[in-house]
Amino acid sequence: MSETIFVKHEEGGSIAEKVLRRIRFDIITNTLKPGDRLRLERLRETYGASVSTLREILNRLAAETFVVAEGNRGFGVAQISQSDLRDVCEMRLLLECHALRRSIAVGTIDWEARVVSCHHKLHSVESRLIGGDEALVMQWVQYDWDFHHATVMACDRPVLNATHSNIFGRYMRYHLNVLDFRGRPAADEHARLRDLVVGRDADAAVALLTSHVTAGMEHIISSGKIPA
Structure with missing residues (x-):
């Protein structure tokens, strides 16, 4: 991760890396709020990435614990406590x-x-x-x-x-x-x-x-x- 965590549009990297940074940024800054459902079609419209790329990104963010996988329900933003x-x-x-x-x-x-x-x-x-x-x-x-x-x-x-x-x-x-x-x-x-x-x-x-x-x-x- 870049030292400038708040950089939403950072130069360099693949499209997937750029979208990953944007979604992570939006979670950290509470644009995507705790508990929000992350619907793939809506994310595709917002971030301009394919559904398959978004699914890969969300799995990576789940590994970082910013996102949780909800089984057949898809993905959601991790809750805070x-x-x-x-x-x-x-x-x-x-x-x-x-x-x-x-x-x-x-x-x-x-x-x-x-x-x-x-x-x-x-x-x-x-x-x-x-x-x-x-x-x-x-x-x-x-x-x-x-x-x-x-x-x-x-x-x-x-x-x-x-x-x-x-x-x-x-x-x-x-x-x-x-x-x-x-x-x-x-x-x-x-x-x-x-x-x-x-x-x-x-x-x-x-x-x-x-x-x-x-x-x-x-x-x-x-x-x-x-x-x-």
Whole structure:
């Protein structure tokens, strides 16, 4: 998956890959909502792919758990729940903490610069959100991904990186279902994480990341918008 999860029309790849990215994007951003039936004829009209290609795509998305196969009823968008969110967060931490340690161990100065640059954009949006500009929440979710991805992008384990991207996409789906920013505590944690990562303090960075992701999860649950 591209680092820019929110890119709906990404260059490159086959028609099937492009349609796969578009449908995944629409699920993550709740254009296709939890529980929606995915009727092949309607999808064919919307995404311009053949029924056989769409069936292949939906099977791939089912393997990624964005979609569920409903036997003879076809496919539907996977439901969301508090228990699933907790499971996703546990897996995110397992993968991201490992990738963060590896990146801190092998990252170059160019990697450090990328972390700082991505945090600068994130901080800019967070400052405006704290100032009351709530219309920027979706952009904040994108920049939050960009920053967290930057901290682990030096990890030289392709399978780990791809799995982490998938899990982060599932986590973002919850963020975008709630569309609420945790406020200054989250912004302060991002700034400290930047400093710890660039300072190569792996133990402290992992500890902060763990508390940061856990607090974000609890904030999403406390919104009351995620079914038990």
